[in-house]
Amino acid sequence: MPPSSRVFVDSHRPIHLNNISQENESVVVLFTNEDEKIADLVYSFDITLAELANASYMCREGNELEESEEDSDESDEEDSENSDNDEDEQGSRRKRRRVSDSDPVQLFKNQVKKYYKLGTFHGKPSGCLMYELANSLRKNTNEVLWLSCVSLTDQFVHERLSDERYRDGVAELEDRIRCAGNLDVVTSVTLKDGTKIRAPHSCKIACEDELRLMLLKEWSLFDSMLCSFTLQPS
Numbered sequence: 001m002p003p004s005s006r007v008f009v010d011s012h013r014p015i016h017l018n019n020i021s022q023e024n025e026s027v028v029v030l031f032t033n034e035d036e037k038i039a040d041l042v043y044s045f046d047i048t049l050a051e052l053a054n055a056s057y058m059c060r061e062g063n064e065l066e067e068s069e070e071d072s073d074e075s076d077e078e079d080s081e082n083s084d085n086d087e088d089e090q091g092s093r094r095k096r097r098r099v100s101d102s103d104p105v106q107l108f109k110n111q112v113k114k115y116y117k118l119g120t121f122h123g124k125p126s127g128c129l130m131y132e133l134a135n136s137l138r139k140n141t142n143e144v145l146w147l148s149c150v151s152l153t154d155q156f157v158h159e160r161l162s163d164e165r166y167r168d169g170v171a172e173l174e175d176r177i178r179c180a181g182n183l184d185v186v187t188s189v190t191l192k193d194g195t196k197i198r199a200p201h202s203c204k205i206a207c208e209d210e211l212r213l214m215l216l217k218e219w220s221l222f223d224s225m226l227c228s229f230t231l232q233p234s
Contacts, residue, residue, distance in 0.1 A: 009126040009129065009130060010126060011122045011123045011124060011125055011126050011129075011155070011160075012120065012122060012123075013120065013121045013122060013123050014115060014116060014118060014120070014121075015029060017049075017052060017053040017112060017115070018053070019053075020049065020050060020053035021050075021053040021054050022050070022053075022054055023054060030129065030133070049115075052108070052111055052112065052115065055108040055111075055112075121160075122155060122160040122161060125148070125151035125152045125154070125155050125161075125169070126151055127147045127148040127149075127150060127151025127152065128148045128151060128152060128169065128172075128173075130144065130147070130148070131144050131145060131147070131148035131176075135176075140180075142180060142205060145173075145176060145177065145180060145205060146205055148173065148176075149173055149205065152166070152169045152170070152173065157214075170207075174207050177205050177206075177207060180205070212228070212230050213225060213228045213230075213231075214227045214228045215227075
C-alpha cells in the first residue's frame with residue numbers, strides 16, 4: 001500500500017454507493033452482499049447493491065457530462081449573435097426534457113433514492129470483520145477473537161442489531177472459540193502459603209450466560225439495575 005493510503009473499519013450504514021462502485025479506483029470497500037443480506041433492513045431491490053453502485057457511478061458521470069455539454073451549448077449560444085429562433089427553442093426544449101419512468105437511468109436513480117431513504121443502520125460488527133480478515137491470512141489470535149466478541153457485544157448493548165442477528169453472531173463466535181482450543185487452558189498458580197492450585201489462564205475466552213444488566217461484574221446489583229435500560233419499575 002502506498003504511504004498515502006488510509007484504512008477505515010466501520011459498520012455504519014448506508015455505504016456511499018460511489019465508494020462501492022468498481023469504477024472507483026480511489027476507494028476499496030471490504031463489502032460482501034452476503035453480509036448485507038442479514039441486515040435488519042432488507043434491501044428490496046431486484047439487483048445487487050454492487051450493481052446499483054456501479055449504475056449510480058455511471059449516472060453521476062453521465063450527469064456531469066450532460067451539464068458540461070449544456071454549459072458549452074450556452075456559451076456557444078451567447079457568443080453567436082445570429083442564432084436562429086428555432087435553435088433557441090430546441091435548446092430550451094432540451095433543458096425542459098423529462099425522462100420517463102421507463103428509462104433505465106431514471107429507474108436506477110429511483111433505486112438509489114430508495115436505498116438512501118432506508119436511513120442509518122449498522123452492518124456486520126467491525127471486530128468480527130477484522131477477525132475474518134485475520135483468519136483468512138492465518139493471523140488470528142485470541143486477542144483478535146476477544147475484540148470480535150467485544151464488538152458484537154457493543155452493538156447488542158447499544159441496540160444496533162436485532163436479537164436474531166446477535167444470536168447468530170454468538171453462535172458463530174462460539175464455534176470459533178471451540179476451534180481455537182482455549183476452553184481448557186489452565187495454568188498453575190502458587191499461593192502465599194506455597195499451595196499450588198489450577199486456575200484459568202488469563203487469555204482464556206469462555207462462553208457464559210449473563211443477565212442483561214449494565215456492568216454487573218463491575219458495579220453493585222443496585223447500580224447495575226439502575227443504569228440498565230432493559231428494566232423499568234411497575
